[in-house]
Every structure is written in structure tokens, then in C-alpha cells.
Amino acid sequence: xxxxxxxxxxxxxxxxxxxxxxxxxxxxxxxxxxxxxxxxxxxxxxxxxxxxxxxxxxxxxxxxxxxxxxxxxxxxxxxxxxxxxxxxxxxxxxxxxxxxxxxxxxxxxxxxxxxxxxxxxxxxxxxxxxxxxxxxxxxxxxxxxxxxxxxxxxxxxxxxxxxxxxxxxxxxxxxxxxxxxxxxxxxxxxxxxxxxxxxxxxxxxxxxxxxxxxxxxxxxxxxxxxxxxxxxxxxxxxxxxxxxxxxxxxxxxxxxxxxxxxxxxxxxxxxxxxxxxxxxxxxxxxxxxxxxxxxxxxxxxxxxxxxxxxxxxxxxxxxxxxxxxxxxxxxxxxxxx
Amino acid sequence: xxxxxxxxxxxxxxxxxxxxxxxxxxxxxxxxxxxxxxxxxxxxxxxxxxxxxxxxxxxxxxxxxxxxxxxxxxxxxxxxxxxxxxxxxxxxxxxxxxxxxxxxxxxxxxxxxxxxxxxxxxxxxxxxxxxxxxxxxxxxxxxxxxxxxxxxxxxxxxxxxxxxxxxxxxxxxxxxxxxxxxxxxxxxxxxxxxxxxxxxxxxxxxxxxxxxxxxxxxxxxxxxxxxxxxxxxxxxxxxxxxxxxxxxxxxxxxxxxxxxxxxxxxxxxxxxxxxxxxxxxxxxxxxxxxxxxxxxxxxxxxxxxxxxxxxxxxxxxxxxxxxxxxxxxxxxxxxxxxxxxxxxxxxxxxxxxxxxxxxxxxxxxxxxxxxxxxxxxxxxxxxxxxxxxxxxxxxxxxxxxxxxxxxxxxxxxxxxxxxxxxxxxxxxxxxxxxxxxxx
Numbered sequence: 001x002x003x004x005x006x007x008x009x010x011x012x013x014x015x016x017x018x019x020x021x022x023x024x025x026x027x028x029x030x031x032x033x034x035x036x037x038x039x040x041x042x043x044x045x046x047x048x049x050x051x052x053x054x055x056x057x058x059x060x061x062x063x064x065x066x067x068x069x070x071x072x073x074x075x076x077x078x079x080x081x082x083x084x085x086x087x088x089x090x091x092x093x094x095x096x097x098x099x100x101x102x103x104x105x106x107x108x109x110x111x112x113x114x115x116x117x118x119x120x121x122x123x124x125x126x127x128x129x130x131x132x133x134x135x136x137x138x139x140x141x142x143x144x145x146x147x148x149x150x151x152x153x154x155x156x157x158x159x160x161x162x163x164x165x166x167x168x169x170x171x172x173x174x175x176x177x178x179x180x181x182x183x184x185x186x187x188x189x190x191x192x193x194x195x196x197x198x199x200x201x202x203x204x205x206x207x208x209x210x211x212x213x214x215x216x217x218x219x220x221x222x223x224x225x226x227x228x229x230x231x232x233x234x235x236x237x238x239x240x241x242x243x244x245x246x247x248x249x250x251x252x253x254x255x256x257x258x259x260x261x262x263x264x265x266x267x268x269x270x271x272x273x274x275x276x277x278x279x280x281x282x283x284x285x286x287x288x289x290x291x292x293x294x295x296x297x298x299x300x301x302x303x304x305x306x307x308x309x310x311x312x313x314x315x316x317x318x319x320x321x322x323x324x325x326x327x328x329x330x331x332x333x334x335x336x337x
Numbered sequence: 338x339x340x341x342x343x344x345x346x347x348x349x350x351x352x353x354x355x356x357x358x359x360x361x362x363x364x365x366x367x368x369x370x371x372x373x374x375x376x377x378x379x380x381x382x383x384x385x386x387x388x389x390x391x392x393x394x395x396x397x398x399x400x401x402x403x404x405x406x407x408x409x410x411x412x413x414x415x416x417x418x419x420x421x422x423x424x425x426x427x428x429x430x431x432x433x434x435x436x437x438x439x440x441x442x443x444x445x446x447x448x449x450x451x452x453x454x455x456x457x458x459x460x461x462x463x464x465x466x467x468x469x470x471x472x473x474x475x476x477x478x479x480x481x482x483x484x485x486x487x488x489x490x491x492x493x494x495x496x497x498x499x500x501x502x503x504x505x506x507x508x509x510x511x512x513x514x515x516x517x518x519x520x521x522x523x524x525x526x527x528x529x530x531x532x533x534x535x536x537x538x539x540x541x542x543x544x545x546x547x548x549x550x551x552x553x554x555x556x557x558x559x560x561x562x563x564x565x566x567x568x569x570x571x572x573x574x575x576x577x578x579x580x581x582x583x584x585x586x587x588x589x590x591x592x593x594x595x596x597x598x599x600x601x602x603x604x605x606x607x608x609x610x611x612x613x614x615x616x617x618x619x620x621x622x623x624x625x626x627x628x629x630x631x632x633x634x635x636x637x638x639x640x641x642x643x644x645x646x647x648x649x650x651x652x653x654x655x656x657x658x659x660x661x662x663x664x665x666x667x668x669x670x671x672x673x674x675x676x677x678x679x680x681x682x683x684x685x686x687x688x689x690x691x692x693x694x695x696x697x698x699x700x701x702x703x704x705x706x707x708x709x710x711x712x713x714x715x716x717x718x719x720x721x722x723x724x725x726x727x728x729x730x731x732x733x734x735x736x737x738x739x740x741x742x743x744x745x746x747x748x749x750x751x752x753x754x755x756x757x758x759x760x761x762x763x764x765x766x767x768x769x770x771x772x773x774x775x776x
Contacts, residue, residue: 053454053457053458054454054455054457054458054459055454057405057406057409057450057451057453057454058447058450058451058453058454060409060413060450061442061446061447061450063413064412064413064416064442064446065442065443065446065447067416067417067420068416068438068439068442069439070420071416071419071420071427071431071435071438072427072431072434072435072436072438072439073435073439075427075428075431075435076428078419078420078424078427079420079424079425079427079428079735080424081420082417082420082421082424083420083421083424083735083736083737085421086421086737086741086745087741087745089417089421090421090745090748090749093410093413093414093417094748094752096410096413097410097411097413097414097752097756098752100406100407100409100410101403101406101407101410101756101759103406104402104403104406105403105759105763108399108403108763108766108767109759109763109766110766297431297432297435298432298505298507300432300507300508301431301432301433301435301436301508304436304508304511305435305436305439305440308436308439308440308443308444309439309443312443312444313443316443316447316448316451319447319448319451319452320447320451323451323452323454323455326454326455326459326462326463327454327458327459327462
């Protein structure tokens with residue numbers, strides 16, 4: 001086996017997996033942060049936070065791993081990508097800092113400061129989400145300096161807000177009961193349309209703006225081989241839109257069956273989007289500029305990290321599952337007892 | 338020209354990184370040792386069944402959570418800034434820094450973040466044994482995290498175990514990289530610094546509660562823990578600091594010359610108590626020193642020779658290193674005085690006098706001052722090198738326009754001032770509230 005060929009591929013795959021884990025996991029808690037603004041009662045806000053309390057810290061660690069892998073496995077690309085994304089990265093960090101600390105400060109600060117921390121939690125979540133979308137948009141256009149490319153990046157930024165709101169609402173449907181759960185169903189019903197429109201727009205805009213992506217998707221026979229990706233995504237959107245009113249009806253009768261369907265379907269959509277993204281870009285790390293082999297660290301360094309990752313990642317997945325099992329079921333009141 | 342200097346991207350990038358790392362280090366410094374103090378509370382409770390230990394745990398775990406959150410979010414900033422501000426660093430030494438950072442994230446970061454959830458919110462959901470184990474894992478995780486970061490930092494100070502091929506470092510021995518000559522000293526020095534920071538934080542906040550009339554057993558237990566921990570650690574730290582200094586003299590003599598303000602190689606060098614190192618005249622203004630003591634400390638010989646800055650074509654900026662060192666050492670002396678005084682009073686009469694309590698309150702965050710000053714000594718003392726003898730700081734900086742660095746710098750600074758103010762006021766607010774709730 002040729003390590004110089006395979007190790008960069010493996011690390012690229014690991015990076016994609018951690019980014020995927022990040023988008024799902026921090027996606028739902030960023031989404032809950034965004035939805036916080038739409039809930040007026042403090043008590044309900046507390047319940048929303050309780051639904052993400054034990055997890056957000058570990059969720060964010062997947063971002064550190066993803067960016068960390070880019071940094072350590074593909075140092076050339078790391079410098080190029082992050083200096084090109086300087087401003088959205090700074091804004092995302094600002095957002096993540098604000099929401100991360102607001103999460104803790106809001107329960108500990110003086111009562112009259114709590115509305116401020118709640119607001120900062122929302123602002124931070126929104127800012128982080130939009131910045132991440134803009135980063136993705138800038139990345140997809142190969143950091144093209146033109147206005148069109150920036151407009152596209154903003155479009156992706158707004159789309160991601162819809163996507164995170166959807167996955168956040170789906171998470172709350174699973175983790176809550178009563179009035180909050182019903183609110184979450186309404187939020188999901190609204191954001192699913194935004195998310196669907198956004199998905200369509202991004203799917204059109206990406207090949208529009210990048211000729212390379214256009215050729216990859218719309219040449220024969222690719223167009224037929226790839227057709228299942230958008231079709232399955234559309235089907236999953238329909239599943240969500242169709243299941244939500246039924247869920248609401250069932251829940252009014254105290255029946256909580258299938259409350260996991262919107263979340264699972266959203267995860268499916270994100271998975272398909274990731275497939276589309278990776279297919280469009282691989283084997284490049286910076287589109288049309290840098291391949292994973294050009295950007296990779298030395299084979300010895302990758303080998304050392306590979307042993308570590310092979311040993312440790314299963315452990316991490318193991319105790320992550322354990323932690324989710326400990327906090328399985330509906331979120332209770334968040335207390336340190 | 339001052340305006341040009343202010344818009345120099347290198348200067349701006351350095352100020353920004355310094356601001357971020359200064360803000361970041363405050364929180365791991367607390368969480369590393371706080372994890373073990375919490376474990377101590379928990380183990381005391383498991384052993385004695387006395388509820389005061391669980392109350393102390395319950396109060397301090399909240400401050401731990403707050404501290405941890407600030408550490409995590411500011412740490413994420415650091416991981417991005419390697420790329421945004423210093424792309425040359427990873428390009429030159431990525432083969433060494435990369436795996437070390439990867440091992441930190443993989444072995445430590447996930448561990449602490451995941452079990453923190455169980456430690457904070459899982460007490461009723463898991464067995465007592467599992468909850469204790471979660472505390473062990475969080476404390477172990479933060480310490481392991483510190484280990485990897487210190488390994489990397491020490492390697493940047495005293496690099497070994499590699500060869501340069503086409504401007505890139507390639508590892509020849511991982512053992513030599515990890516156990517580089519300054520690592521054991523630096524790690525010990527940092528871990529004790531963390532212990533002292535937490536000891537004074539716990540002692541200061543508890544003294545505040547004590548003085549406010551919160552005389553419950555939990556406050557007393559925490560106060561004692563803080564004071565005695567400080568009293569035991571500070572002499573240890575002075576001893577380890579001295580050994581660390583000797584190690585630096587061996588490997589980075591220019592840094593020692595800057596610390597001591599020795600411009601010209603001399604025998605029987607005095608220990609400077611006060612001086613204004615002057616880079617223009619290459620001498621010290623208004624120098625007050627104790628004759629021969631610097632030589633005695635560093636060479637264990639009254640007439641030992643100390644190499645001066647004149648021996649090095651390039652050396653760190655003297656005044657900054659010189660004063661940062663004196664602040665660190667000065668705070669250390671104050672720590673010795675305060676903790677021994679308080680420990681003596683507690684042993685004799687069971688509680689500190691109001692005056693000593695106030696002293697302890699005043700020193701609540703003294704560990705931060707000493708730690709940050711110490712980091713400045715070691716980091717500024719390495720300049721103009723980023724990796725000693727391998728990579729210059731100026732060669733690692735990114736060519737991002739100054740305007741962007743300046744605007745984000747202003748943003749970060751405003752944010753940090755706001756968060757630091759919030760952190761300190763919330764800690765004391767919680768201390769106040771904790772008493773009202775249980776009293």
C-alpha cells in the first residue's frame with residue numbers, strides 16, 4: 001500500500017467526518033440558540049438551554065478536531081484557506097465566544113443581567129452560523145473576489161441559518177414535552193420551507209458560479225448517476241414537512257411516537273449535502289488550486305497521527321455515546337445536582 | 338515612525354496573538370488545578386460523608402464550569418489563529434507541532450469536554466462512583482491537555498530531535514522532541530503555577546465569604562484548603578523556578594541576560610532590584626542591585642561569570658523581559674508572605690484575622706498576574722525567534738492587510754475586557770449569593 005497516497009486520503013476523510021459531526025451536533029445547539037429569540041418566556045428558554053446543556057462543549061470540540069486536522073494534516077491548505085477567510089473566521093469566533101460564555105453566565109449572573117446574556121446567546125449563535133455559511137460560500141467559489149461570489153457567500157450564510165434552525169427545532173421536538181415541544185413543531189414547520197428553498201438556491205448557484213462543479217454534475221453519464229442525491233434530499237424534505245402536522249396531532253393526544261423523524265431526516269439531508277460537496281471538490285482542498293497530496297504534511301507526521309487517531313477515535317466515539325445515553329430522553333431541569 | 342510601526346502587520350499580529358494568548362491562558366491556568374481540587378473535595382466527601390465537602394464541590398464546580406467555558410472558546414480562537422496570523426509556523430515546523438496538537442485534541446480535549454457534561458449535570462443520573470470517575474477524567478484531561486501544549490512550547494524554546502530538510506523540520510526522534518531539555522522544568526513550573534492560582538482564588542473568594550459573615554463549614558473547609566495548598570506550593574515553586582532558571586541559562590543565555598539586565602559579560606553580577614534597562618545606551622538607568630547575588634543564584638559562585646547581552650548579535654527586548662520577571666518574582670514573594678501568615682493564623686486560632694482576610698481577597702487573582710508575567714518572560718525572552726534558532730517570528734507572519742488585523746484586534750480587546758470584567762464580578766456575585774442561599 002502506498003502510504004504517501006493513502007494517508008492524505010484517510011485524513012481528508014477524517015476531516016470530512018469531523019466536519020459532518022460538527023454540523024449535525026453543533027448545528028442543533030446553534031439552532032436552539034437562534035430559536036431562543038423566538039421564545040418569550042424565561043422558563044421555556046431555560047428548558048431550551050437544558051436540552052443542549054450537557055452536550056454543547058463536546059459538540060464544539062468537533063470543530064476543533066476538523067480545523068485541527070486541516071492544520072496538522074494539510075498545513076499548506078490551512079494557511080491559504082484561513083488567511084483567505086480571515087474576517088468571517090474572526091466573526092465566527094466572536095459568535096462562538098459570545099454564545100459559549102453566555103450559556104454559562106446567563107444562569108449565574110444577577111437576575112437583571114439575564115436578558116442581556118440571553119440576547120448575547122442568540123446574537124452569538126446567529127453570528128457564528130452566518131459566518132460559517134459565508135465561509136463555506138467563499139470556499140466553494142475558490143475565494144473569488146467578485147461581488148457575485150460574495151453575494152453567493154451571503155446566500156449560503158442565510159441558508160445555513162435556516163438549516164440550523166430546522167435541526168435545532170427537530171432536536172427540541174425530541175428532547176422536550178408540552179408547550180415547548182409544540183412550539184418546536186411550529187418552528188420546524190417554518191424553517192423546513194426556508195431550508196428547502198435555501199437548498200434549492202444553493203444547488204443551483206453552486207454549479208452556476210463554478211464551471212468545474214457544473215461539468216462534474218451535468219455531464220453524461222454523471223447526471224443520471226447523481227440524480228438520486230437531489231431526489232433523495234427532496235424526498236426527505238417531504239418526509240419532514242408531512243410528518244410535522246401528524247406529530248403535532250399525536251402529541252396533543254399525549255403520544256410521543258416517532259418524535260425523532262424530523263431530526264433523523266434532517267441528518268439524512270445534511271449527509272447527502274456533504275456527499276454532494278465532497279464529490280464536487282475531491283481531490284482538491286482549495287478548489288482548482290491545491291490537491292490534498294500537495295497540501296499534506298510529511299508521511300511520517302501523518303503516520304504518527306494516524307496511529308493516535310486509530311487508537312483514540314473509537315474511544316472518543318464510545319464515551320460520546322455513553323454521555324448521550326446518560327442524558328437520554330427528555331431534558332429535565334438543568335441543575336448541578 | 339510611530340504610525341508606521343502601529344500599522345506594521347508583524348507588530349499588529351504579535352499584539353493580537355499576545356492579547357489572545359494572554360486572555361486564553363487565564364482560564365486553563367485555573368481549570369487545570371481546579372479539577373484536582375474538586376476531586377479532593379469529592380474524595381473527602383466519599384471518605385467522610387460530611388456534607389460540607391459536597392457543598393464546597395457544588396459551589397466550586399460552577400466556577401469551574403464558567404472558567405472551562407471561557408477556556409474552551411478562547412482556545413478555539415487560538416487554534417484558528419495559527420492559520421490566520423502565523424501560516425509560516427505550520428509550514429516550517431508543522432511536522433512536529435501538528436502531531437503534538439493533534440494528540441492534545443484527541444487524547445485530552447474530547448475527554449474533558451464530554452465528561453464535563455456528566456460531572457456538571459449528571460450527578461443524579463449516574464452512580465456516585467461514576468460521578469467521581471467523571472471528575473477524575475476531567476481533571477486528568479485538563480492536565481493532559483497542559484502536558485501536550487507545554488511539550489510543544491518547550492520544544493519551541495529548546496528544539497531537539499529533528500533535522501531541517503528544505504526549510505521544513507522533520508522528526509528524527511519523537512522521544513527527543515517530547516522530552517526536550519526544558520520540558521520537565523517548564524511543565525512542573527506551569528502545573529505548580531496553576532495550583533497556586535487556584536489556591537489563591539479559592540482562598541480569596543472564601544476569605545471574602547468569611548468576612549461577609551458566611552461562617553458555614555463549607556466555606557471554612559474551602560478557605561483552609563486554599564490557604565494550606567498555597568503555603569505548601571509556594572516554596573516548592575520557588576525551588577522549581579530556580580532550577581528552571583538554571584536550565585534556561587544553559588540553553589537560552591540571552592534570555593537570562595535580559596532577565597538580569599546584564600548588558601556586558603561580568604563576574605560577580607549584582608541582582609537588580611530596580612533598573613530601567615535602556616536599549617539606546619545599552620545600559621541600566623537608576624540601577625539598584627545587591628552585589629554578586631545574581632552570580633550566586635545562577636552559578637552558585639559569588640564571582641561566577643554571567644554572559645551579557647553583548648555576546649549575542651540578536652537578543653530579546655530587555656526592559657519587557659526584565660520587568661515581567663520582577664513582577665512574577667515579586668508576586669511570588671507576596672504569595673509566600675500572605676499564605677504563610679494566613680496558614681499560621683488558621684493553625685493558631687482557627688481563622689484568619691480580618692486584615693489577613695483582606696490581604697487574601699486582594700490576592701484572589703494574584704496567580705493570574707504571576708502566570709501571565711511568567712509567560713511574558715519566557716515568550717518575549719525567546720524573541721526574535723519563534724522556534725529558537727530555527728524560525729524567526731517575522732518569517733511566520735501572514736500577509737493579511739494591517740487594517741483587517743487592526744479591526745479584529747480592536748474587536749477582540751473590547752470583547753476580552755468585557756468578558757474579564759463579567760467573569761470577576763460574577764465570581765464574587767456567586768460567592769455572595771451562595772452564602773445567602775444556605776445561611
